[in-house]
Amino acid sequence: TPIAVLISGRGSNMQALIEACARPDYPACIALVLSNNPDAAGLETAHKAGLATLAIDHRLFPKDRAGHEKAIDEALVGAGVKVICLAGYMRVLTPYLVEQWKGRMLNIHPSLLPLYPGLDTHARALEAGETRHGCTVHLVTDGVDEGPILQQAEVPVLPGDTPERLAGRVLEQEHRLYPAALEAYLTP
Numbered sequence: 001t002p003i004a005v006l007i008s009g010r011g012s013n014m015q016a017l018i019e020a021c022a023r024p025d026y027p028a029c030i031a032l033v034l035s036n037n038p039d040a041a042g043l044e045t046a047h048k049a050g051l052a053t054l055a056i057d058h059r060l061f062p063k064d065r066a067g068h069e070k071a072i073d074e075a076l077v078g079a080g081v082k083v084i085c086l087a088g089y090m091r092v093l094t095p096y097l098v099e100q101w102k103g104r105m106l107n108i109h110p111s112l113l114p115l116y117p118g119l120d121t122h123a124r125a126l127e128a129g130e131t132r133h134g135c136t137v138h139l140v141t142d143g144v145d146e147g148p149i150l151q152q153a154e155v156p157v158l159p160g161d162t163p164e165r166l167a168g169r170v171l172e173q174e175h176r177l178y179p180a181a182l183e184a185y186l187t188p
């Protein structure tokens with residue numbers, strides 16, 4: 001199944017998906033890596049891996065989210081994409097793109113949803129005194145970080161954890177979880 005990976009930054013989850021897609025038995029291939037941020041480090045990584053990359057800078061569409069998303073949608077359709085994986089894509093999507101790709105767009109979020117949607121999940125989990133934290137792969141619906149959960153992975157919160165240490169522990173699980181959840185999603 002041809003997929004697109006949408007990124008805004010570092011792209012370590014994208015990298016995990018690239019590695020999974022290199023396995024001969026893996027049911028997805030990456031048709032396009034797309035970023036709203038032309039300076040995303042992940043674009044360079046993807047390019048070096050021989051993948052098609054594209055930046056569609058949202059700043060070129062001032063006050064025109066719909067126009068930006070229309071450009072994205074056209075690029076995705078043009079590349080033959082069937083499933084979208086959001087991986088650190090930091091723009092909130094409008095109902096337009098969500099509706100267009102309903103049931104075919106996945107996201108990874110660094111918390112055990114429905115706990116801690118939004119930003120700064122690790123600091124918030126620590127502040128709340130959680131003893132467990134983790135990450136979630138879910139289908140994208142209109143609400144931010146809502147939508148049916150596909151898979152989750154848990155980590156312990158350890159004494160002396162900082163948001164950074166906890167984030168590192170969660171990220172390790174993200175890199176395992178995303179390829180696994182996508183595989184299960186694509187395998188009937």
Ligand code: GRF
Nearest residue numbers: 010011012013088108109110
């Ligand atoms: C990850 O923690 C992901 O869960 C969140 O943003 C971060 C992106 O990291 N949505 P990367 O760009 O995949 O390295």
